[in-house]
Amino acid sequence: MDAFIVITLIKLLIIAFVLLTAVAYLQWVERKVIAHIQVRPGPYRVGPHGLLQPLADVIKLVTKEGLMPTYVNRPLYLFAPFIAVTMALLSIAVIPFGPTINVAGYSTWMQLTDLNIGVLFVLAVSSMGVYGIALAGWASNNKYSLLGGLRSSAQMISYELPLALAIVSPLLVSNTLSLRELVGSQAGSIWNWNILHGGQIFAFIIFIIAAFAETNRIPFDLPEAENELVAGFHTEYSSMKFASFFMAEYLNMVTVSAMATLLFLGGWEPPWPAQYYSNLAPTVIFGIAGLIALYHGANPRHKLDRYTLSAFGVIFLLIAGVFLLPMVQSWLLPLFWFLAKIGLILFAFIWIRGTLPRFRYDQLMGFAWKFLFPVAMLNLLVTSLVVALVS
Amino acid sequence: MDVILFLIFAIIAVVAAINVVVQTHPISSAVSLIGVMGSLAILYLLLGAEFIAAAQVIVYAGAVMVLFVFVIMLLNAGAEAKRGRSLVVQLLGVPVLLALLGLLAYFVERAFPDSVKVHFGGFTGGSAQAVGRALFTTYLLPFEVTSLLILVAIVGAIVLGRKELD
Numbered sequence: 001m002d003a004f005i006v007i008t009l010i011k012l013l014i015i016a017f018v019l020l021t022a023v024a025y026l027q028w029v030e031r032k033v034i035a036h037i038q039v040r041p042g043p044y045r046v047g048p049h050g051l052l053q054p055l056a057d058v059i060k061l062v063t064k065e066g067l068m069p070t071y072v073n074r075p076l077y078l079f080a081p082f083i084a085v086t087m088a089l090l091s092i093a094v095i096p097f098g099p100t101i102n103v104a105g106y107s108t109w110m111q112l113t114d115l116n117i118g119v120l121f122v123l124a125v126s127s128m129g130v131y132g133i134a135l136a137g138w139a140s141n142n143k144y145s146l147l148g149g150l151r152s153s154a155q156m157i158s159y160e161l162p163l164a165l166a167i168v169s170p171l172l173v174s175n176t177l178s179l180r181e182l183v184g185s186q187a188g189s190i191w192n193w194n195i196l197h198g199g200q201i202f203a204f205i206i207f208i209i210a211a212f213a214e215t216n217r218i219p220f221d222l223p224e225a226e227n228e229l230v231a232g233f234h235t236e237y238s239s240m241k242f243a244s245f246f247m248a249e250y251l252n253m254v255t256v257s258a259m260a261t262l263l264f265l266g267g268w269e270p271p272w273p274a275q276y277y278s279n280l281a282p283t284v285i286f287g288i289a290g291l292i293a294l295y296h297g298a299n300p301r302h303k304l305d306r307y308t309l310s311a312f313g314v315i316f317l318l319i320a321g322v323f324l325l326p327m328v329q330s331w332l333l334p335l336f337w338f339l340a341k342i343g344l345i346l347f348a349f350i351w352i353r354g355t356l357p358r359f360r361y362d363q364l365m366g367f368a369w370k371f372l373f374p375v376a377m378l379n380l381l382v383t384s385l386v387v388a389l390v391s
Numbered sequence: 392m393d394v395i396l397f398l399i400f401a402i403i404a405v406v407a408a409i410n411v412v413v414q415t416h417p418i419s420s421a422v423s424l425i426g427v428m429g430s431l432a433i434l435y436l437l438l439g440a441e442f443i444a445a446a447q448v449i450v451y452a453g454a455v456m457v458l459f460v461f462v463i464m465l466l467n468a469g470a471e472a473k474r475g476r477s478l479v480v481q482l483l484g485v486p487v488l489l490a491l492l493g494l495l496a497y498f499v500e501r502a503f504p505d506s507v508k509v510h511f512g513g514f515t516g517g518s519a520q521a522v523g524r525a526l527f528t529t530y531l532l533p534f535e536v537t538s539l540l541i542l543v544a545i546v547g548a549i550v551l552g553r554k555e556l557d
Contacts, residue, residue: 073418076418076419076422079422115441116441116518116519117441117442117445117518117519120442120445120446120449120519121445123445123449124432124445124448124449124452124453125448127448127449127452127453127454127457128429128448128452128453130453130457131422131425131457131460134457134460134461134464135418135422135460137464138418138460138464146464149464150461150464150465153457153460153461153464154461156457157454157457157458157461160453160454177519
């Protein structure tokens with residue numbers, strides 16, 4: 001019992017630290033990717049290639065004056081960012097990152113807790129997250145904030161239906177509600193993943209579209225459409241209260257990417273079995289990245305790149321070497337595949353932000369109710385029919 | 392541990408429920424009601440009904456209350472003015488409330504005199520599988536009738552909404 005509590009506390013600290021750092025750097029990645037899509041360097045001044053920019057941003061946000069408008073509904077105004085960030089953090093608790101690991105004689109899962117209703121828990125928590133935005137919009141006592149909050153609650157209610165229906169069909173195929181067992185049922189190779197094995201490619205597309213709407217990302221970021229609503233529901237917020245909404249948005253992105261990975265892309269399972277050398281894939285990827293960085297370090301475009309890019313190249317090659325060590329492979333490889341899949345989906349999020357324009361609001365609602373919901377329903381019906389006939 | 396958690400969330404549920412009535416602003420009442428729903432979900436969880444707990448949060452605390460808050464925000468309802476209480480309410484309010492609670496406690500005690508006290512962890516039929524099996528075998532008829540009733544309600548809502556439009 002005591003060991004259980006200690007291990008859980010350690011896992012809690014590690015996950016919280018890694019997650020918050022990852023969220024800070026996700027913003028750096030987003031700014032960099034969008035900058036490169038628009039052919040400009042992006043953050044470049046703070047640290048090599050702007051790598052210390054998140055740190056600078058955090059210091060700026062923490063030390064800024066937290067302005068309290070006089071006309072707001074005080075308790076709800078303060079409560080809203082708190083609930084947004086809490087609900088965003090809570091769902092990470094049930095998400096598994098990999099199989100069991102053995103540390104100092106103790107064997108534990110790379111997951112905070114496994115609920116046998118894990119999928120429902122994530123849905124429940126995400127449905128509570130909408131209050132943060134809706135109440136923030138209302139409590140700000142400002143017409144733009146109110147409209148942003150109203151839009152967001154309507155949008156999230158509407159898109160929650162296709163999202164839930166899209167989640168149900170892979171659950172039918174895998175026949176479980178526990179996220180850990182869900183991954184176990186997709187083990188083997190890419191052909192066993194739910195996206196291909198159960199023919200759930202349509203469910204995957206519906207899930208991703210609805211997830212974009214649930215996280216208020218472009219092309220569904222109507223709640224904060226700046227040309228109509230200033231900054232939407234967080235117009236009146238400043239300093240850390242403003243930052244909590246930002247953190248909540250990025251945390252939700254990480255959560256839905258992790259859910260998509262677990263439900264459709266086989267979680268931490270490699271895309272092809274280990275006997276065909278899937279264990280070498282991370283080494284090859286990091287090795288190529290290291291060599292490219294070394295090449296650009298040898299032929300630098302800027303003066304400092306000679307040192308920074310060479311250092312990155314050496315670091316990448318070292319990481320490539322670490323993946324070859326047999327004692328860390330058992331837990332590092334699953335973690336690599338899980339993070340690689342999440343990273344791909346997050347990259348798609350950013351890519352689409354740099355590509356697509358925003359919907360008009362009536363188009364957004366019409367799309368959810370007249371197209372996405374019937375398609376999700378049809379997909380669920382066909383899936384249940386096939387599952388009933390096969391089993 | 393279970394008892395401590397039960398006491399914490401039972402107290403939160405009761406305080407939030409009282410707050411629903413005491414608050415003058417509809418939004419504050421709605422937020423308190425969300426608190427009640429959430430604490431009820433945790434009480435279900437403590438009793439071993441994990442599926443019902445999740446459904447409680449998704450359906451009541453999530454969907455239904457979001458709609459409530461949405462409608463209140465759309466109608467832009469303001470805070471209610473507190474009116475002076477009448478003499479009867481001032482004099483008899485608390486005694487009548489206490490009498491009602493006493494009567495309730497008395498009848499519950501009478502109806503279930505030797506019932507087993509609730510013990511945590513004794514119930515294991517709360518998984519999604521067990522609930523689904525019960526719904527589609529033992530309670531199939533009520534379940535289907537309920538879904539028909541909901542369908543009727545939806546059709547009725549559309550008919551009423553059409554009338555407004557024409």
